[in-house]
Ligand SMILES: Nc1ncnc2c1ncn2[C@@H]1O[C@H](COP(=O)(O)OP(=O)(O)OP(=O)(O)O)[C@@H](O)[C@H]1O
């Protein structure tokens with residue numbers, strides 16, 4: 001059974017349809033890259049999958065016993081109050097929230113997982129720093145660590161490379177591929193980085209306020225759509 | 235100093251006031267951290283005005299004040315939270331609208347019935363004599379609930395306060411926690427209002443967290459520090475008001491302001507110290 005089935009799904013804001021008639025299915029271990037121009041509806045789709053935004057038509061069905069508390073998520077924008085007092089450790093630890101279930105407190109294991117993810121993104125040294133005093137790229141790494149902390153079966157990343165330097169970006173794609181391969185975690189990533197997307201993803205979803213392509217990368221590379229949008233770019 | 239405190243504890247009404255005040259200060263400061271950080275400070279202010287209106291009506295109808303005020307203010311809290319979730323700007327204006335309307339209603343009811351007497355003045359600016367035995371029990375009960383709720387759900391409260399969308403995305407029911415915070419805030423305000431005064435009670439919610447945020451940058455430290463500041467300021471305030479016969483509510487607010495200035499000063503000094511080093 002498919003992990004996620006999207007059937008005839010449409011989204012609207014204030015009566016304007018921004019995404020029309022989406023139809024695709026993802027299976028366990030798939031790596032989907034969502035591409036499209038600014039305003040094409042990528043973030044809306046991610047929010048729809050997370051039930052942060054209600055579709056006005058169609059069905060989004062989770063299969064394979066996927067529950068909403070087994071998902072990791074990196075938002076495109078995080079509105080944190082400018083003066084919010086929170087240490088990096090506290091922020092990343094809040095990613096373990098979906099593991100609390102009925103327990104009131106985090107366990108030793110949760111804290112170990114936090115340490116691991118801080119290490120993964122090279123920010124262990126920032127652990128006790130205040131989140132609001134970090135640079136944009138550092139904050140992005142913190143939020144990426146938090147996203148990985150809550151990932152069990154599915155990871156949704158909305159433009160994860162925003163603000164990262166080239167080295168960190170390359171690392172990021174490797175890290176994502178690694179957890180996709182080794183742990184069989186399904187990945188959905190929104191990205192404008194077509195090279196890395198084609199290199200690592202298994203599937204491509206191209207949006208233009210509707211679905212103009214869904215399929216495996218091999219088919220996408222030879223399709224007209226790809227040539228129309230990324231002239232000369234490979 | 236020590237003798238003064240012992241002397242104070244020999245008056246039953248003062249003991250009651252101190253117990254209720256400490257409980258309310260503790261609850262207000264804990265809930266306040268979330269409210270201030272979510273930019274909901276105005277809700278606290280709005281609720282206290284609704285509380286004033288409902289107290290006036292309760293007095294006019296000759297009913298025990300808490301039996302009307304608590305449900306009315308809890309309802310208002312629900313409503314205010316909903317609107318400020320839906321749209322930020324309109325929410326702000328609506329809070330002001332609701333608070334001034336209930337204030338106006340309260341004043342009209344009072345002038346028709348009892349007239350502007352000392353009772354009314356007490357609602358607005360607080361009175362230390364207002365606490366009875368039931369209030370003491372209710373506030374001890376309430377503050378234990380808030381404290382237990384806060385400790386058990388501390389991690390969830392952090393998540394909802396820091397990034398509500400993320401918490402919702404990873405499967406948490408954030409509405410329950412928002413609603414709980416609103417209900418507890420409403421009850422805290424009603425309880426504290428008669429002692430602190432409708433016009434002053436929201437300072438107990440706002441000041442301690444703002445003060446501790448001057449110096450501390452970790453959520454946990456800010457929460458603990460706010461609780462301590464709030465309780466200490468209350469105690470100093472009530473002793474001061476006893477010694478100098480100043481209004482209790484206003485004295486407590488004044489001590490909170492001094493504490494805020496002190497913390498701001500320390501934070502500035504710390505900054506310069508770091509630059510010089
Ligand atoms: N909260 C909102 N209210 C009204 N319209 C919205 C809202 N959010 C998005 N839209 C509209 O929906 C469309 C799709 O937005 P979306 O954020 O999904 O685009 P995107 O593909 O993620 O773009 P980007 O590459 O810039 O992130 C846009 O035309 C936008 O104007």
Ligand SMILES: [Mg+2]
Nearest residue numbers: 042043044076
């Ligand atoms: Mg987007």
